[in-house]
Amino acid sequence: MAFNTKNEGLNIESAPPILKKNKKKPFLFKLKKNKSLLIMTLPVIVFFFIFSYIPMPGIYLAFIRYNYNQGIFKSPFIGFENFRFLIQSGQLATITINTVLYNLAFILLGNCLQIFVAVLLNEVASARFKKITQTVMFLPYFISAVIVGLLAYNFLNYDYGFLNVMLKKLNLEPLAVYSTPSAWPFIIVLTNLWQGVGYGSIVYFAQITSIDSEIVEAAAIDGVNAFQRIRYIILPWLKPTFILLLLFSLGGVLKGNFGLFYNLVGNNSTLFKTTDIIETFVFRSLMINFNFSMSSAVSLYQSFFGCVLVLFCNWLVKKIEPDYSLF
Amino acid sequence: MFKSLKNMTALLLIVILVLAILTGCSQNAGPGGQPGDKSPSPGGDGPKDVIDTSEFVEVVWYHLGDPPTNDQLDLAAEEWNKILKDKVNAHLKINFIEWADYLTKYNLLLATGENFDMVNTASDWLDMWPNAAKGAFMDITDLLPVYAPQTWASVPEEHWDQCKFNGRIITIPEDQYTQWVNHGFYYRGDWAEEFGITEPIRDWDTLGLYMQKVKDVKGLIPYDVVGSKAHELLDYWFASYTDSIMLEVPGNIFYSKSYDDLYTVYSPIFEDTMVEMAKKMKEWGDAGYWRSDVLNYTGDTREALKAGQTGVDAHHTQTYASLRVEMDEKQPGSNLQMFPVHLQRGNNLIEMSITHGAQSVAARSKNPERALMVYDLMRNDETLYRLLNFGREGVNYVVVNGKRTRPEGFDETAHSFFSNFWGGRMDKFENALPSVRVYDKIGDLYAEYDKYKKPYPYAGFVFDKTPVETEISALNDVKARHVPPIVFGKAGDPEAAVEAFRQELKAAGYDKVLAEIQNQINKWKESRN
Numbered sequence: 001m002a003f004n005t006k007n008e009g010l011n012i013e014s015a016p017p018i019l020k021k022n023k024k025k026p027f028l029f030k031l032k033k034n035k036s037l038l039i040m041t042l043p044v045i046v047f048f049f050i051f052s053y054i055p056m057p058g059i060y061l062a063f064i065r066y067n068y069n070q071g072i073f074k075s076p077f078i079g080f081e082n083f084r085f086l087i088q089s090g091q092l093a094t095i096t097i098n099t100v101l102y103n104l105a106f107i108l109l110g111n112c113l114q115i116f117v118a119v120l121l122n123e124v125a126s127a128r129f130k131k132i133t134q135t136v137m138f139l140p141y142f143i144s145a146v147i148v149g150l151l152a153y154n155f156l157n158y159d160y161g162f163l164n165v166m167l168k169k170l171n172l173e174p175l176a177v178y179s180t181p182s183a184w185p186f187i188i189v190l191t192n193l194w195q196g197v198g199y200g201s202i203v204y205f206a207q208i209t210s211i212d213s214e215i216v217e218a219a220a221i222d223g224v225n226a227f228q229r230i231r232y233i234i235l236p237w238l239k240p241t242f243i244l245l246l247l248f249s250l251g252g253v254l255k256g257n258f259g260l261f262y263n264l265v266g267n268n269s270t271l272f273k274t275t276d277i278i279e280t281f282v283f284r285s286l287m288i289n290f291n292f293s294m295s296s297a298v299s300l301y302q303s304f305f306g307c308v309l310v311l312f313c314n315w316l317v318k319k320i321e322p323d324y325s326l327f
Numbered sequence: 328m329f330k331s332l333k334n335m336t337a338l339l340l341i342v343i344l345v346l347a348i349l350t351g352c353s354q355n356a357g358p359g360g361q362p363g364d365k366s367p368s369p370g371g372d373g374p375k376d377v378i379d380t381s382e383f384v385e386v387v388w389y390h391l392g393d394p395p396t397n398d399q400l401d402l403a404a405e406e407w408n409k410i411l412k413d414k415v416n417a418h419l420k421i422n423f424i425e426w427a428d429y430l431t432k433y434n435l436l437l438a439t440g441e442n443f444d445m446v447n448t449a450s451d452w453l454d455m456w457p458n459a460a461k462g463a464f465m466d467i468t469d470l471l472p473v474y475a476p477q478t479w480a481s482v483p484e485e486h487w488d489q490c491k492f493n494g495r496i497i498t499i500p501e502d503q504y505t506q507w508v509n510h511g512f513y514y515r516g517d518w519a520e521e522f523g524i525t526e527p528i529r530d531w532d533t534l535g536l537y538m539q540k541v542k543d544v545k546g547l548i549p550y551d552v553v554g555s556k557a558h559e560l561l562d563y564w565f566a567s568y569t570d571s572i573m574l575e576v577p578g579n580i581f582y583s584k585s586y587d588d589l590y591t592v593y594s595p596i597f598e599d600t601m602v603e604m605a606k607k608m609k610e611w612g613d614a615g616y617w618r619s620d621v622l623n624y625t626g627d628t629r630e631a632l633k634a635g636q637t638g639v640d641a642h643h644t645q646t647y648a649s650l651r652v653e654m655d656e657k658q659p660g661s662n663l664q665m666f667p668v669h670l671q672r673g674n675n676l677i678e679m680s681i682t683h684g685a686q687s688v689a690a691r692s693k694n695p696e697r698a699l700m701v702y703d704l705m706r707n708d709e710t711l712y713r714l715l716n717f718g719r720e721g722v723n724y725v726v727v728n729g730k731r732t733r734p735e736g737f738d739e740t741a742h743s744f745f746s747n748f749w750g751g752r753m754d755k756f757e758n759a760l761p762s763v764r765v766y767d768k769i770g771d772l773y774a775e776y777d778k779y780k781k782p783y784p785y786a787g788f789v790f791d792k793t794p795v796e797t798e799i800s801a802l803n804d805v806k807a808r809h810v811p812p813i814v815f816g817k818a819g820d821p822e823a824a825v826e827a828f829r830q831e832l833k834a835a836g837y838d839k840v841l842a843e844i845q846n847q848i849n850k851w852k853e854s855r856n
Contacts, residue, residue, distance in 0.1 A: 065793070068438055069462030069690050081797065088801040090834050158619035159548075178620040179817050267554055268622035269808040270817050281804075288807050289577070289800040290434040290454070 061296040082297035091281060096254070096305075099277040103253040105189050106196070111245060113197050115238060118204035119230055134205075137198030148191060149263025156187075181274040188264060188275065192257065207241045208234055243324045247317065251310040254278060254302045278302050378474070380416040384694045386701045387420050387443040388686075389436060391453070392747035394423040399718055399744040407705070407714040415700045421746055430454065437463040440691050444698035447750050448498055450575055450682040456789050457577060459492040464687040465695055466495040474696045475499070475703035478751075486681055489786040499702065501684035504752040507644035507776060508679050509667055510563055513632070514639050516662030518545065528666045531567060531607065534639070538616045541638035548615075550639035551631045554622040557814035558806070563641070564604045565595045567671035574844065575680075576790045578803040580832075581844055586677075589784050590852050592845045594837070597829055605813050605821030612816025621815045633657045644772060651766035665772070674779035680786060686750025706751040709759075716752065717760070718744030724762075731762040788851045795843045798836030805831045 031038070057072075062082055064075040086092045117137070124130045155162045156177040164174035177183055211233065219229055256277035265275045267284075278298060286295040318325040400421065408418045422443070424432045430453070437446070437458055448455045448464070458464065468491075471479045478499060486502045514528060514537055522540035524533060538549035552560075562579060565571055570585035574592065584591040595601060611617075618624050629650070631637040635658050642650075647665045654663040669675045686702060688695045705711050717724050717731060723744035725734040733742075792799050809818070809828035818824035 065796075067462045068440060068458075071440075085797045085800050088797050088835055089804045090801070090831060091804065153620075153623060157623070176619060178623050266623050266625070267807075267811065270622060270812040272808055284807060285800060285804055287428075287431055288803045290431070290438075290457075291796070291800060292438070294797075294800055 059296070059300055061293055062300045063297075064293055066291075066293045082291075082293045083301065085285070085294045086298060086301060089285075091276065094273070095276050095278050095281045098274065099254055099256050099279075102185070102188065102256065102277060103249075105185075106192050106257075107246065107249045107253070109189065110193060110196055110200060111242060111249075113193060114200035115204050115235075115242065117197055117201040118208055118238075119234060121201065121205050122208045122234070123226065134198070134202075137201070139198070140195045141199040143195070145257075145259030145263045148195070148260065149266070152187070152191065152264055178268060179270050181271050184265070184271050184275045188261065191264065192260060195260075203245070204238055204241065207238055211237050240324060243317065243321075244326075247310070247313060247324075247326050250313045251306055253309055254306040256280070258283065378696070378700075380697070380700075383412075383416050383418075384697050385418045385420055386445070386694060386698045387422060388698075389422050389424055389443055389446040390747040391424050391426075391429055391433065391447050391749065392745070393425050395743075395745065397741055397743065399723055399742060400746060403714050403718050403723070403744065403746075406719060407711050410708075410711060410714075411701060411704065414704060415697060417694075417697045417701055419701050419705070423747070434458070437461075437689070442691055442693060443689050444692040444694060445686055445688055445702060445750075447747070448682075448685050448687045449749075450680055450685070452683070454577070455498065455682060455685065455687075456492065456575065457792070459497050459789075460791070460793070463690055464492075464497040465690045465692060466497060467499075467688050467695065467699065468496040470688075470695055470699055471496060471499075474699035477707040478703050481707070485786075489681055490685070491787070492789060498682065498685040498687040499751060500681040501686075501749060501751050502681035504684070504754055504757065505773075506679075506683075507773065508683055509669060509676055509776070510559065510566070510641060510643045511647070511665045511667035511670075512563075512639055512641045513647060513650065513663055513665050515658075516664040517660050518638060519664070520662075527664060529670045530666075531564075531671060534666060535607075535611060535616070538611070538639060539614065542615060545638065548618060548637055550617050551624075551626065551628055551637035552617050552621060552639075552641075552815075553624055553626060553628060554811050554815070555625075556628075556641070557811035559641070560608075560814050561604070561810055563668040564600070566675060567668045568600045568603070569595050569598070570675050571595050572675075572677055572784065574785065574790070574848075575788070576844060577792065577799055578806060580802055580806060580837075581841065583785075583848075586675075586781055586784070590848050592841060592848055594841070596825075596832065601829075602822055602825050605816075605818070605825050608814050609816035609818075609821045617815060622811055622817060635661075644769070644776075647772075648766045648769040649764060651769075652764050667772070667776075676776060676780050678780050678783050680783045684749040684752070702751065705748070706753065709756055712753065712756045713760070715746050715748050716756070726760060729760070731760045731764075733764075787855075788848070790844060790847055795836070795840045798840045801835035802832060802837060802840060805835045 061072055063077055063079060064072070065078050065081075066072070067075040121130055121134065124133070153161070156164075156175075158164055158174060158176050158178065161177075163177075167174050175183075177187070215233060216229065219233060224232070256279040258277075258279035261275060261277055261280050262283065265271050265280070278301075282295045282298045282302075285291070285298070314326050404419065404421070411417050411419055424436060433453055436443075438461075447453065448458070450456060482500065482502055486500055487496055490496050490498045490500055512528075512534055514534065518541060519525075519528065519537055522537060522544065524537055524540075526533075528534050528537060541547055541549040558579065562573065565573075565582065569582075570587075571582035571593075572586065572589070573579060574581050574583060580594050580596065581592055582595060583589050584593060612621075628637065628640050629642075632640045633654065640650075644665065644667065647663070651663045654661045667676075688698055692698055705715050713720070720726070721734060723742060724731045726732075805828070809824070809831065812818035813821070813824050813828060
């Protein structure tokens, strides 16, 4: 994409002097010159305008004492008072750490597993088996979190759960999963992987299939075995995709998967120590206190630090490998 | 070039953003909806014929409860609308807020600013004061005498005083209807007798014994309760073991000491009784009186009781009165009994506030005048009152020997009728036609209550939570996290759990809120003298 733009905009001359010249050209001229490009980007601009920029003034909610009658812009302004709730509740550290750690686990484990699965799929010779495996792995992605929560409850609950019924039949001690906070990081991460791996591996698999077959053939003639092919051709080939996806997902590192957490854990506060994330906290405080402003304050905190984090990671990537940075 | 294109896009977006903010502002400046906007025309004391009803309007009320699944309400509405059209040139339509997560939906409805005219409210269970503070209800002080003269005249002045927020009336109380909403445990009398418990259960220990037997003899979960019930059970314990009186402060953490010491604010959570509860509940939890995973369980206890699948349920006396009749049908001979929790130690029974049921005009109502006129008729005109509360005679009920009963061929699904009008029921109309669907011996319980009941002492006290809103929110979050595990015995060592709970409350600003409530109570006390 970037190359195309350059060619069209710059005609044939070499880059640096033209860029300078270009800057002096009037705005309208540039507009005219890039007409078709602009038209092509218009739908995206409209999309982000409608869904990301129009709602943005709502951020103001976080700084007011919301009054139904007066609406958002007429309610009294109270500055950072709403943010005090975050600190006052004593949960800020717990929920932030939980959210970040869960997301790191999801992102890192998820991506590694997705790559692993994509590589394995690539090595499978039978096209039919490949299709079936893909479909089966794809399926959990489409199961709604509510159903996942129900499945988990029926599988894990103490009195009648599948797991404990089996354990009792085997004369083993049943496990009180729903009162063991330490078990939940594993359950949640596993569930997330189970849901996401099949879907995520598609991206990597597609990337693998786009490898120039000449390289692979040349390597085969040179006598590389399957492991060497994976190590020296496929994995390096996937590296840019990996970093790109990583960067994208890091932006959401403070955004939790609310559906998954809420449906698995619900209001079981014994587990909150290890399972409470920003989203569930916001939801709960909204449900208990019904205060839009405070919930907005929590969300704003989340978005703000998410943004800072993306900028930081991008800066870091730029330092190490400038080619891979997003912007 | 690529770079400049990006700059341009950024510029474009900034322009768009600025535009968005501007349009956002101007859109919002449009509709007014301030309370008091719709004050009656000057010289509001004029006679009724001055009121202009030439324009036909539809008045919309919101009631709490699951919407009817049959068309009986619509058919009754047709009847009452004929009368309303004649009298005030208006129609009345009733919408419902479903039970599931009702408080959230209720608050959302008020928050969205949807156009409706009246809504059910309550100071103790529907966040009336917080919503009044957020401007959800219209000031009807000046409208009432003109547009709801019968109601205005029938509600005594001291009752109106209890409906005032910042000196203005914001709701109409259901003050002429007797009901008891003190809570208690329901248990099956037939099973208790089978287990050798012949005396009515009047304490938690005997209830525990009963539950143990349900588990041993019947092999059922004795009390198949859901996790969210924890907060109520804590309230029950305090009602049983302390003389405290709950204050209408969000979160149910703060109480006054006793009826003799009304102006000392404290919280029983910091008393020994909290530890005792934690210990007892740990015992019960370990003994399996509820599901091990009660905190994640979201079933329906009452349905389980009706199906004979559990032995205990808990709610208030009013519910008991009708549940008893239903249980006699569904589990014949079950002899459902109630253990009102205050009986543990005797007589800590406070009459409910008259704003347990109330009806308010929504702040954004377009026709508050007509809404009040309709309300006045529905509440005070016997024909309309019956249509609204009992349905159509001959279809939904028949009168036999002066009692309301079901007609021949009554089909529960097709003919059951309810409108959930809980903002203005009247004893005079209810008692004129008592229902056979209410337990006929409920009067015995009422008579017992009447012996020692005490009037609600905090009528008119409205806590202004603005100065400590942050702390209250934080306290509520702490309570939401700690109470369920403690109450269901899932928090490990009871003493340590209670201690952790108390410390987090302290850290969340307990002392500051306590001081603020105490301060406001003192001021209120002074203002009354």
